[in-house]
Amino acid sequence: MWLIKMAWKNMWRNRSRTAITMAAIFFAVILSVIASSLKDGIFSNLVKNVVSFYTGYIQIHKKGFWDEQTLDNSFKSSSKTVRLIRGNKNVTAVASRLESFALASSVNITKGCLVAGIEPEKENRITFLEKKVIQGSYLLDTDYAVLLSQGLAERLKLTTNDTVVLIGQGYHGATAAGKYLVKGIVKFGSPDLNSRTLFMPLATAQNFYNADSMITSYVLSLRNTNNLQGIRSQLGEPLGRDFEVMSWEEMMPEVKQHIQTDSSNMKYVQGILYLLICFGIFGTLLMMMVERKFEMGMLVSIGMKKSKLIILLLYESVFTVLVGCLLGITASIPLVYYLNRHPIKMGGETAKVYERFGFEAIFPTSTEVSIFIYQGIVVLIIGLLLSLYPMYKVIRLDPVTAMKR
Amino acid sequence: MNTVIDAHNVSKVYNRETVPVYAINNVHLHIEKGEFAALVGPSGSGKTTLLNLIGGLDKPDTGSVFINELDITKLSANKLIDFRLKNIGFVFQSFNLIPVLTAKENVELIMQLQGIEKSVRDVRVQQLFRQIEMSDKMDVRPAQLSGGQQQRVAVARALASRPKFVLADEPTANLDSKSAFNLLDIMTKLNKEEHITFLFSTHDQRVIERARRIITLVDGRIVSDTAAVSTRHEKADV
Numbered sequence: 012m013w014l015i016k017m018a019w020k021n022m023w024r025n026r027s028r029t030a031i032t033m034a035a036i037f038f039a040v041i042l043s044v045i046a047s048s049l050k051d052g053i054f055s056n057l058v059k060n061v062v063s064f065y066t067g068y069i070q071i072h073k074k075g076f077w078d079e080q081t082l083d084n085s086f087k088s089s090s091k092t093v094r095l096i097r098g099n100k101n102v103t104a105v106a107s108r109l110e111s112f113a114l115a116s117s118v119n120i121t122k123g124c125l126v127a128g129i130e131p132e133k134e135n136r137i138t139f140l141e142k143k144v145i146q147g148s149y150l151l152d153t154d155y156a157v158l159l160s161q162g163l164a165e166r167l168k169l170t171t172n173d174t175v176v177l178i179g180q181g182y183h184g185a186t187a188a189g190k191y192l193v194k195g196i197v198k199f200g201s202p203d204l205n206s207r208t209l210f211m212p213l214a215t216a217q218n219f220y221n222a223d224s225m226i227t228s229y230v231l232s233l234r235n236t237n238n239l240q241g242i243r244s245q246l247g248e249p250l251g252r253d254f255e256v257m258s259w260e261e262m263m264p265e266v267k268q269h270i271q272t273d274s275s276n277m278k279y280v281q282g283i284l285y286l287l288i289c290f291g292i293f294g295t296l297l298m299m300m301v302e303r304k305f306e307m308g309m310l311v312s313i314g315m316k317k318s319k320l321i322i323l324l325l326y327e328s329v330f331t332v333l334v335g336c337l338l339g340i341t342a343s344i345p346l347v348y349y350l351n352r353h354p355i356k357m358g359g360e361t362a363k364v365y366e367r368f369g370f371e372a373i374f375p376t377s378t379e380v381s382i383f384i385y386q387g388i389v390v391l392i393i394g395l396l397l398s399l400y401p402m403y404k405v406i407r408l409d410p411v412t413a414m415k416r
Numbered sequence: 417m418n419t420v421i422d423a424h425n426v427s428k429v430y431n432r433e434t435v436p437v438y439a440i441n442n443v444h445l446h447i448e449k450g451e452f453a454a455l456v457g458p459s460g461s462g463k464t465t466l467l468n469l470i471g472g473l474d475k476p477d478t479g480s481v482f483i484n485e486l487d488i489t490k491l492s493a494n495k496l497i498d499f500r501l502k503n504i505g506f507v508f509q510s511f512n513l514i515p516v517l518t519a520k521e522n523v524e525l526i527m528q529l530q531g532i533e534k535s536v537r538d539v540r541v542q543q544l545f546r547q548i549e550m551s552d553k554m555d556v557r558p559a560q561l562s563g564g565q566q567q568r569v570a571v572a573r574a575l576a577s578r579p580k581f582v583l584a585d586e587p588t589a590n591l592d593s594k595s596a597f598n599l600l601d602i603m604t605k606l607n608k609e610e611h612i613t614f615l616f617s618t619h620d621q622r623v624i625e626r627a628r629r630i631i632t633l634v635d636g637r638i639v640s641d642t643a644a645v646s647t648r649h650e651k652a653d654v
Contacts (some may be wrong), residue, residue: 013528020516239548312473312508314501314529314577316494411474414508 014319018326025302028295033335035291036390040339041346043284044386048347051377052354054270058259060371061266065202065208066259067106067137067230069243072095073257076227077262082111082182085225086253093229093408095249101242104131107226109216113179113187115159115209118168120163124207126161126177128216129228137232140197140210147171147195154212156194162206164196171195175209182222184226237379288390292332292397299327300404307405308413317405324401330393339390340383347383350376376382419485420581420613421447428465440476441636447581450611452604454618454627461619462636464585465497470615471504471583472496484580490522501529505574507584507616512570513558519569520545520554526533526576544572548602564595568602575606581613588620600626635652 022029035091062068073325076084082143088107095104109128114121131150140158141149150158157175159167164297169175173193191211233242239258247256261266310320354375357365362372428440440462447453454462468474472488480487483503491499500506513522522542527537545551548568558566567587574582574591584603590598604626606612614625624630632640 017514017517024516306514307504309508309512310498310514311497313472313499313506313526313573316529317499319529411468 014323015326018323018330018393021323022327022330025299025305026207027296029331032295032331033338036060036288036332036394037339037342038287040282040336040386041391043288043338043344044282044343045346045350045376046277046280046284047386048376048378048382049350049355049374051272051379051382052351052375054274054375056235056371056373057270058266060200062232062259064199065138065204066262067083067293068233068236068239068259069231069246070257071229071231071250072227072255072257073248077174077255077257079108080227082109082180082220083220083226084299085109085182085222085227087224088226092250096229096231096246098249099242099245101245102231103234104136106130106137106230107213108130108228108230109213109220109222109225110227111220113177113192113209113219114178115163115167116178117169117173122163122166122168122207123208125204126179126216126219127208127210128213128219129210130213133259134230137230143197143199143300144195147193150194150210152212152214154194154217154340156192157215158195158197159193159209160205160208161196161198162202165191166206169193175186177209177219179220179396181220182270184224185221187220191215270330277341278297285389285393288393289397292328292394293400295331296328296397296401300401304413307408308410311408312410312414314331318403320408321402324405325395325398328394328401329391332391336387336394340387344383344397347376348378350374359371387404417598418449420451420483421445421615422482422485423466423470423478426466426469426475426476426481428462428469429477429534432477438636440469443479443548443633443636443638444493444636445470445631447613447615449580449613450607451629452607452614452623452627453629453631454616455626455633456617456619457633460618461633463619465636467583467585467615467617471506472500490554501526501577503580505571505577505579505582507567507570507574507582507587509586509651510563510566512573513566518555518557519550519565520563522558523573523576526573530577530597531629537630544575547575547606548572561597564591564598567591567595567599571599571602571606575612581615584614584616586617588609588618588623593622596620596622627642 073084073086093105096102107130111126113124113126115124129150131140131152135149144158145161150156159169164170167175171193174190176190177188179187197210199208210293211219213226217225239260243256243258247254250256307320311317316361345350354373356362357372357374365372423443423445424649430437430439434522443466445466455466457463465474469476470479472491475489480489482488483499488496491510513519514525517525523541525543527540537567541554542551545554548571550565550568553561553565558569561569571582579586588599589600600623603614607614618624630640630642631638
């Protein structure tokens with residue numbers, strides 16, 4: 012206990028130096044926490060944006076559908092299956108879809124398109140499709156009408172209240188044909204989706220494809236998206252081998268790759284911050300060892316064991332790092348929460364580019380508690396590792412040499 | 417058995433490989449319990465080196481140092497630290513005290529290192545501060561004490577562990593006359609009343625006058641040893 016008391020007093024023997032070290036740690040922790048929470052926040056927002064384009068966080072298909080996306084790989088919609096899915100506490104919404112392809116025609120223009128039969132209300136909870144309507148109005152479950160993506164509508168030269176003709180191959184080789192009212196036009200950030208997607212109510216799609224009660228996928232939104240693989244396994248187990256449960260990461264590997272690449276770049280930034288912390292702490296330790304060389308020699312001379320001296324110095328380092336770290340974390344909490352509520356907004360051309368691709372032009376922070384804890388632990392470990400230097404010096408300390416002036 | 421320090425044929429050589437310099441050359445020294453002895457000599461004569469060898473801070477190249485019949489040159493570095501803590505009190509020329517601790521805490525430090533209980537420590541600290549006549553300065557930090565007062569606290573600290581003897585390296589070197597006499601008074605009183613053995617290096621005439629035995633070192637050899645208390649001594653070749 013007396014060693015702790017002595018270490019605390021020693022820490023304040025040179026107030027300015029301790030304050031400078033603490034300030035270095037304080038600011039580095041703030042920057043590190045903000046950088047980390049921004050990174051996680053931006054990626055989480057990116058995922059949210061990408062997921063809300065179309066895929067949802069998780070999709071459940073009949074086994075083999077993802078490799079061969081045909082109506083032959085559809086399955087019968089069942090309330091029992093939906094109950095099984097909803098049984099997972101993490102699932103907040105489930106929407107059924109029947110997806111296939113068809114040729115869409117207007118007067119004399121034809122274009123291949125992706126036809127998505129959806130449950131309008133449930134779908135909106137997952138992909139916020141209603142928000143993407145830029146002309147006309149959103150679908151109702153009972154509508155015998157469609158929503159066209161902006162690019163497709165432009166290609167077919169159609170607008171709301173026009174009629175689109177669809178021709179395709181239905182379930183089990185049946186012919187699918189029909190004409191539908193264009194109830195609205197939706198705009199997608201993804202150029203691919205924007206150029207070739209057509210939405211209609213699920214029942215209308217089942218009728219069009221002659222696939223009564225059949226669907227191709229359940230699209231899920233989740234409460235906590237941190238443990239996707241865990242949730243995927245939890246869902247897969249009760250559903251059995253007939254189904255494939257896929258996360259957005261598997262359905263869009265290119266987005267995951269992008270996040271991983273950006274995440275690695277961010278690690279360099281954090282590395283530089285950690286390096287700053289290292290210099291701050293090491294500088295202090297170096298000065299402290301020079302300044303107190305005589306005193307340490309004297310302490311060993313009068314009978315203080317080197318192990319005790321090492322513990323004393325260790326306490327001093329840990330206290331300095333801990334105080335700087337705790338202050339940094341305490342100060343970063345309101346900052347991170349503020350930036351979460353009031354995200355950094357991009358302006359000008361950058362914002363336009365983001366919006367063009369359907370992303371929100373904002374940089375929110377993540378308020379995950381683990382970020383604060385992780386950064387605190389990393390800085391503490393840095394401090395402890397750097398304390399090895401004074402330990403090494405004490406082990407090699409010769410009291411006679413140390414007390415020579 | 418009253419012998420406290422017994423140095424046999426002790427030598428310390430620097431620059432062994434190139435031009436050997438004998439800091440201590442074949443010294444024999446015998447100190448009895450209760451002595452008040454001064455090591456005198458010009459700068460570079462080996463006073464501090466000899467104190468370091470006797471105090472177990474340094475190891476001789478040849479010879480042995482016995483403290484209460486224990487050859488401390490055979491002890492490991494770690495055991496020597498423990499030995500010093502229990503058996504030897506040190507007073508250095510200056511910067512003796514830890515600046516962040518109060519005078520009382522500085523004295524208590526030795527006893528804390530020995531693992532002595534707080535109640536026992538408190539009694540001992542009170543007694544020591546009475547002996548150095550500084551009971552009113554116990555809670556003051558070293559920076560607020562004069563040089564002489566700091567050295568008195570250093571003496572109290574050296575005595576805190578009830579050592580076999582106290583080694584003091586130029587204890588009055590940085591003190592004005594009044595402070596030096598004051599410190600010497602206290603050391604003499606402790607020696608006379610408590611029979612505490614003091615061996616100190618000095619070239620301060622004021623200290624030399626108080627010493628009851630004067631050992632003169634020149635170029636690492638004892639050239640004279642005038643003792644009030646009879647001791648065995650070896651005169652070096654001059």
